Amino acid sequence: MSPRLMFPDPLAAADVLTVSGRAAALGDGNVRLKAANGVLVLSSAPLAPRTLLDTTPTVLGMRAVEVDAELVCDLVVDAAALAADAGDPRAIVLPETARTAPWAGISAPAGGWTRIGTLPASVLAARAQWGIAAVAESMPADPGEDVVHTVRAAVWGESDTALLDVARGCAFAAFALGFIAGEEEVAVRTAGPWTRLSFVRGHVLVRGSRPPGLGPVRSTGSSGSL
Known part of the structure; x- marks a missing residue:
């Protein structure tokens, strides 16, 4: 190559x-x-x-x-x-x-995605910034690598009701990778244990962030097309 x-x-x-x-x-x-x-x-x-x-x-x-x-x-x-x-x-x-x-x-499915709602990009940005502050405030003085990882896992791994019960880490990933730029409605879809957030600039996928048995939730914005 x-x-x-x-x-x-x-x-x-x-x-x-x-x-x-x-x-x-x-x-x-x-x-x-x-x-x-x-x-x-x-x-x-x-x-x-x-x-x-x-x-x-x-x-x-x-x-x-x-x-x-x-x-x-x-x-x-x-x-x-x-x-x-x-x-x-x-x-x-x-x-x-x-x-x-x-x-x-680890591969997400290529098809079979069901749209469960939309999220304003501004909400994702706000939850990411909240999480960054929460991680900083929870860190003890001179934390070791294991402590840092534990704190980050607790903050970013938690399902967030403001994000349709998707793990807050999805907001962090979108924010840190620069996918959030301006105002847009972000489509949220699920397939099996996977959830996908689709931005104009890219996609964020998470496996296993929604509680087992949780069905589709009502959209926070226009339903649009799949």
């Missing part, structure tokens, strides 16, 4: 670098690059469990962009290692080595 990703224009390449730059500071700092049929899906996991007993939900952020139609790949790399190509602004240079990430082997 070529050591570069080729995009139709410099703006698309810059967009991928912006999203990967944000992802580098979240979760394990890895991104999954999956390309086929002229579309590159860039995925990251701002939140994911570290052990089998960890109650942190798996929260994925995804952004799709156009890419070279002949490119076919599926690999995980260090997000911070992606770099602009000095010789071609349409290209991104890949790191020499790939990585492994448990969350990259």
